[in-house]
Amino acid sequence: MNAPTSFDKASALREKLVVIGNGMAGCRAVEEILARDPERFDITIFGAEPRVNYNRIMLSPVLAGEKTFDEIVLNTAEWYAENGIELVGGDPVDHIDRERQTVVSRSGRAEPYDKLLIATGSDPFIIPVAGRDLPGVVTFRDLDDVDKMLAAAGQGGNAVVIGGGLLGLEAAHGLSLRGMKVTVIHLMPTLMERQLDEAAGWLLKTELERRGQTILTGADTQEIIEKDGHVAGVRLKDGQEIPADIVVMAVGIRPSTMLAKTAGLDCERGVMVDDHMVTSDANVLAVGECVQHRGLCYGLVAPLWEMCRSLADHLTGTPSGYQGSVTSTKLKVSGIDVFSAGDFSGGDGAEDIVMRDAARGVYKRVVLKDDKIVGAVLYGDTADGNWYFDLLKKAEDISEIRDGLIFGQAFALGGGANADPNAAVAALSDDAEICGCNGVSKGKVVDTIRAGACSLDAVRSQCKASASCGSCTGLVESLLALTLGDEVQAGAKTLCKCTSFTHDDARRLIVEKELRAMPQVMQELHWTTPDGCASCRPALNYYLLCAWPGEYEDDQKSRFVNERLHANIQKDGTYSVVPRMWGGLTNPRELRAIADVVEKYDAPMVKVTGGQRLDIFGIKKEDLPAVWADLNAAGMVSGHAYGKSLRTVKTCVGSEWCRFGTQDSTGLGVKIEQMTWGSWMPHKFKIAVSGCPRNCAEATIKDFGVVCVDSGYELHIGGNGGIKVRATDLLCKVGTEEEVMEHCAAFIQLYREDAHYLERTAPWLERKGLEWIKAQMFDDPDTVRRLAARFRQSQKFMQNDPWAKRASGDRSDLHQHLATIRPALTEYA
Amino acid sequence: MQAKWLDIGPVTQIEPGMAATLPVIGGEEIAVFHTMRGEFYALVNKCPHKQGPLSQGIVHGDSVTCPLHNWRISLRSGEALGDDEGCVPTIPVKVDAGRIYLLREAVVPPTPAQRKAA
Ligand SMILES: Cc1cc2nc3c(=O)[nH]c(=O)nc-3n(C[C@H](O)[C@H](O)[C@H](O)COP(=O)(O)OP(=O)(O)OC[C@H]3O[C@@H](n4cnc5c(N)ncnc54)[C@H](O)[C@@H]3O)c2cc1C
Ligand code: SF4
Ligand code: FES
Numbered sequence: 002m003n004a005p006t007s008f009d010k011a012s013a014l015r016e017k018l019v020v021i022g023n024g025m026a027g028c029r030a031v032e033e034i035l036a037r038d039p040e041r042f043d044i045t046i047f048g049a050e051p052r053v054n055y056n057r058i059m060l061s062p063v064l065a066g067e068k069t070f071d072e073i074v075l076n077t078a079e080w081y082a083e084n085g086i087e088l089v090g091g092d093p094v095d096h097i098d099r100e101r102q103t104v105v106s107r108s109g110r111a112e113p114y115d116k117l118l119i120a121t122g123s124d125p126f127i128i129p130v131a132g133r134d135l136p137g138v139v140t141f142r143d144l145d146d147v148d149k150m151l152a153a154a155g156q157g158g159n160a161v162v163i164g165g166g167l168l169g170l171e172a173a174h175g176l177s178l179r180g181m182k183v184t185v186i187h188l189m190p191t192l193m194e195r196q197l198d199e200a201a202g203w204l205l206k207t208e209l210e211r212r213g214q215t216i217l218t219g220a221d222t223q224e225i226i227e228k229d230g231h232v233a234g235v236r237l238k239d240g241q242e243i244p245a246d247i248v249v250m251a252v253g254i255r256p257s258t259m260l261a262k263t264a265g266l267d268c269e270r271g272v273m274v275d276d277h278m279v280t281s282d283a284n285v286l287a288v289g290e291c292v293q294h295r296g297l298c299y300g301l302v303a304p305l306w307e308m309c310r311s312l313a314d315h316l317t318g319t320p321s322g323y324q325g326s327v328t329s330t331k332l333k334v335s336g337i338d339v340f341s342a343g344d345f346s347g348g349d350g351a352e353d354i355v356m357r358d359a360a361r362g363v364y365k366r367v368v369l370k371d372d373k374i375v376g377a378v379l380y381g382d383t384a385d386g387n388w389y390f391d392l393l394k395k396a397e398d399i400s401e402i403r404d405g406l407i408f409g410q411a412f413a414l415g416g417g418a419n420a421d422p423n424a425a426v427a428a429l430s431d432d433a434e435i436c437g438c439n440g441v442s443k444g445k446v447v448d449t450i451r452a453g454a455c456s457l458d459a460v461r462s463q464c465k466a467s468a469s470c471g472s473c474t475g476l477v478e479s480l481l482a483l484t485l486g487d488e489v490q491a492g493a494k495t496l497c498k499c500t501s502f503t504h505d506d507a508r509r510l511i512v513e514k515e516l517r518a519m520p521q522v523m524q525e526l527h528w529t530t531p532d533g534c535a536s537c538r539p540a541l542n543y544y545l546l547c548a549w550p551g552e553y554e555d556d557q558k559s560r561f562v563n564e565r566l567h568a569n570i571q572k573d574g575t576y577s578v579v580p581r582m583w584g585g586l587t588n589p590r591e592l593r594a595i596a597d598v599v600e601k602y603d604a605p606m607v608k609v610t611g612g613q614r615l616d617i618f619g620i621k622k623e624d625l626p627a628v629w630a631d632l633n634a635a636g637m638v639s640g641h642a643y644g645k646s647l648r649t650v651k652t653c654v655g656s657e658w659c660r661f662g663t664q665d666s667t668g669l670g671v672k673i674e675q676m677t678w679g680s681w682m683p684h685k686f687k688i689a690v691s692g693c694p695r696n697c698a699e700a701t702i703k704d705f706g707v708v709c710v711d712s713g714y715e716l717h718i719g720g721n722g723g724i725k726v727r728a729t730d731l732l733c734k735v736g737t738e739e740e741v742m743e744h745c746a747a748f749i750q751l752y753r754e755d756a757h758y759l760e761r762t763a764p765w766l767e768r769k770g771l772e773w774i775k776a777q778m779f780d781d782p783d784t785v786r787r788l789a790a791r792f793r794q795s796q797k798f799m800q801n802d803p804w805a806k807r808a809s810g811d812r813s814d815l816h817q818h819l820a821t822i823r824p825a826l827t828e829y830a
Numbered sequence: 831m832q833a834k835w836l837d838i839g840p841v842t843q844i845e846p847g848m849a850a851t852l853p854v855i856g857g858e859e860i861a862v863f864h865t866m867r868g869e870f871y872a873l874v875n876k877c878p879h880k881q882g883p884l885s886q887g888i889v890h891g892d893s894v895t896c897p898l899h900n901w902r903i904s905l906r907s908g909e910a911l912g913d914d915e916g917c918v919p920t921i922p923v924k925v926d927a928g929r930i931y932l933l934r935e936a937v938v939p940p941t942p943a944q945r946k947a948a
Contacts, residue, residue: 126927188842189846189868190845190846191846191866194846194867194868195868198866198867199866199867219845221842253928255927270926270927345867346865346867346869346892530890530891531866531867531891532847532866532867532890532891533890534890534891534895535887535888535890535895535900535902538888538890539888557845557848558845558846558847558848558866558888558889559847559888560888561888561897562886562887562897563897565886566886570883570886570897570898572880572898574881574882574883574886622851622886814843814844814845814850815848818850818851818852818853819838819839819843819844819850819851819852819862820838820839820852821852821853821854821855822836822852822853822854822855822857822860822937822938823855824854824855824856824857824938
């Protein structure tokens with residue numbers, strides 16, 4: 002018995018408080034109670050861990066070697082003694098008997114109480130995979146876990162951390178500093194997805210990879226591999242195996258409610274408490290991570306402090322009431338600054354202010370609603386995190402400082418009028434640098450504007466300010482406004498509302514700066530929205546695909562439904578399917594396969610299209626893979642009738658049958674189609690080959706048309722039979738089929754590399770001019786060959802039948818329903 | 831007793847930035863969305879404009895752009911955004927321990943007995 006005697010006399014008169022859980026909340030609650038009324042309770046604390054109360058959040062620095070255990074102890078043995086608290090360590094409570102008001106510990110010790118406080122924290126969540134119980138698989142929750150990790154790290158080797166959230170990344174950081182080779186496996190596509198948005202998550206991933214960790218996102222664990230009775234690695238669902246000498250599971254936590262539940266207290270996700278932290282039993286209170294208050298469970302310490310205050314107020318007779326908390330998080334990985342607070346998921350009426358400074362690796366996003374901050378995500382520069390958080394908690398009206406808000410406290414509060422960004426720029430001296438990339442001073446920009454550059458684009462092209470990374474675009478715009486007043490010309494049309502860059506700039510910079518992923522483009526080019534919109538995403542996806550064939554991984558979620566499902570969506574939500582018929586030719590086997598599909602899937606209509614193919618209508622999304630499997634079986638592949646890609650090559654019968662035909666237009670059409678199919682383009686692309694100038698294949702209203710003549714082939718470009726009919730322009734005349742093919746490939750590639758997304762060849766040609774296109778192709782004798790070679794190179798990766806992949810089960814999730822809800826029949830009875 | 835929430839499976843079955851469909855016998859098909867920021871929403875799978883299948887649109891922020899005529903619909907409120915007007919019913923969703931739940935009464939019509947009791 003180690004309770005000091007000075008308290009013994011009084012203890013019989015005092016109420017008995019028993020605390021289950023010697024963690025952060027349990028002890029803090031006791032501290033708060035002692036601060037208010039040290040004489041009131043006779044206190045016993047049960048702890049499952051055999052040690053005094055320590056600062057759990059500092060386990061990460063202990064693992065990383067930045068702190069020792071002694072440095073993170075919150076209350077020493079003396080503290081317990083001085084306050085007459087009995088600590089029963091290493092002996093967890095097994096049972097609460099509410100009727101007798103007694104708790105019973107594992108060792109059999111029974112302790113009666115007047116008031117009971119449950120502060121059992123949470124249990125780490127263990128994913129139910131094979132091998133989870135192997136030695137070498139650890140969680141990250143208490144000092145014992147840290148000791149296990151340190152022991153493993155002492156041997157060097159490989160560590161796998163499952164879970165890329167706060168805890169997982171801190172564990173990975175520590176193990177990596179301790180010399181292990183670390184791989185983080187994260188189920189979601191971005192790290193810390195609950196605290197960070199996609200953009201910040203991407204920056205974080207890039208930085209961790211730079212530090213030598215391997216980060217696998219979108220990776221699902223299949224099982225933990227064993228060798229000689231110890232963990233040896235992790236196998237993912239995609240078959241990949243990662244060797245491991247230790248596996249840390251950090252996939253989440255669950256309020257520890259077992260004790261409360263078996264004692265019959267109301268529990269949902271956590272132990273249910275009211276505003277005074279009282280459970281469904283008036284004599285039992287609960288606090289910390291194990292509770293659920295107004296529907297919420299918390300996994301951070303700040304809310305616990307607030308809970309402990311109301312708990313102590315209540316127990317000492319001056320009830321205050323806990324109102325719930327708004328939380329903020331920081332990642333404790335040295336050298337990486339990440340901050341997130343509140344609700345940054347946007348929502349109705351929410352506005353985003355986004356600032357991206359690619360050069361400094363900074364991303365900041367503040368979310369506003371009704372002129373108040375509701376959320377913030379900061380990466381790279383978190384100095385203002387607390388200021389935003391404070392404004393958020395106080396629900397301050399920020400309309401006055403809105404313009405400067407994103408630049409932080411110092412700037413925004415730099416005295417009323419100065420919050421006007423124009424004023425700040427006006428105050429700069431003439432030799433102040435505006436554009437860091439190109440070394441352009443304020444004076445030079447102003448001179449350029451005075452000399453007649455009235456738009457952002459003009460400034461960009463004339464003095465290069467803001468023409469590279471674009472982070473100074475805002476400054477240049479301010480200078481335009483200051484210098485010209487109302488005369489500022491609206492710049493060239495930007496790609497969409499999310500950016501100040503035009504299509505051309507975005508394309509050019511993707512290549513110049515070697516941007517290879519969508520979040521990277523958005524960061525480097527200062528996108529003002531977190532994840533783009535339905536206009537820029539498909540465009541960027543295409544630009545990346547065109548710039549890095551074979552390298553860039555197509556992003557399904559940025560594709561329009563037709564391309565995602567490889568079929569045409571129709572007005573009733575069903576799809577139509579067009580198999581390829583090379584050059585418009587078909588045969589009995591194909592016709593039979595089509596007829597069978599029509600019958601088997603009850604397709605209500607089949608139609609011959611304008612491009613000489615057969616279109617099968619009315620197929621349901623879930624039937625598509627089966628339809629394709631049947632068509633594939635007859636040797637047919639996707640006709641891409643749905644895509645921004647090559648549609649058809651229309652032909653006439655030509656010299657083989659027609660009495661006027663000069664060349665084999667059908668055979669040439671088939672060859673062209675076999676060369677060009679499958680290629681993604683800025684827009685749909687149609688080709689035709691006519692056997693003589695009678696032009697039965699209507700080659701002069703196609704994107705690329707070939708008209709055969711006695712002496713060879715006339716090549717036509719930029720035709721369109723759509724809303725605005727446009728006849729082609731003659732590009733050139735060539736003598737052989739090989740030259741036709743070479744020029745066709747070259748022209749397509751020029752279009753692919755230059756046109757804006759969703760710009761067909763006709764408007765593109767009119768915008769650039771026929772002369773420009775001819776110059777691009779013919780000024781240098783080698784360009785046609787080079788363009789064609791680039792086209793053929795990219796075709797190596799493009800020419801595979803998307804139907805075949807899907808028919809074999811790839812991405813069946815895109816086609817199937819999640820499930821079907823069938824209300825029980827009796828419900829209708 | 832019937833659970834208040836219908837379990838429709840693990841969160842991992844829908845990739846962020848995508849949606850999935852859930853037909854209801856005797857009711858409207860439901861579209862369940864997973865945004866790029868990891869949030870889940872459910873709407874009736876019919877655009878207020880001309881009944882386009884919203885589940886097949888492009889998801890960005892917390893809105894979806896309908897695949898038929900590009901109306902933008904809020905995933906939170908079901909309302910058409912911008913200059914368009916119209917609204918599609920939303921279904922309350924919650925995520926717990928890695929599983930997605932829909933509010934049962936918003937999906938399944940109440941039985942006559944339940945209706946009487948109410
Ligand atoms: C590695 C790590 C890093 C973290 N970093 C941060 C951070 O940076 N910022 C932040 O805000 N939060 C952080 N947290 C979360 C923070 O530590 C918790 O929110 C906080 O500790 C919760 O306090 P608690 O008292 O509810 O639970 P705990 O501190 O876990 O205490 C619960 C205690 O109850 C004991 N117990 C459980 N069952 C019984 C029983 N039947 N009988 C007796 N005792 C029992 C447990 O052994 C434990 O000691 C981190 C957590 C970890 C693990
Ligand atoms: S274009 Fe000339 S060759 Fe071809 S079918 Fe017509 S008439 Fe005959
Ligand atoms: S049906 Fe959705 S926009 Fe027309």
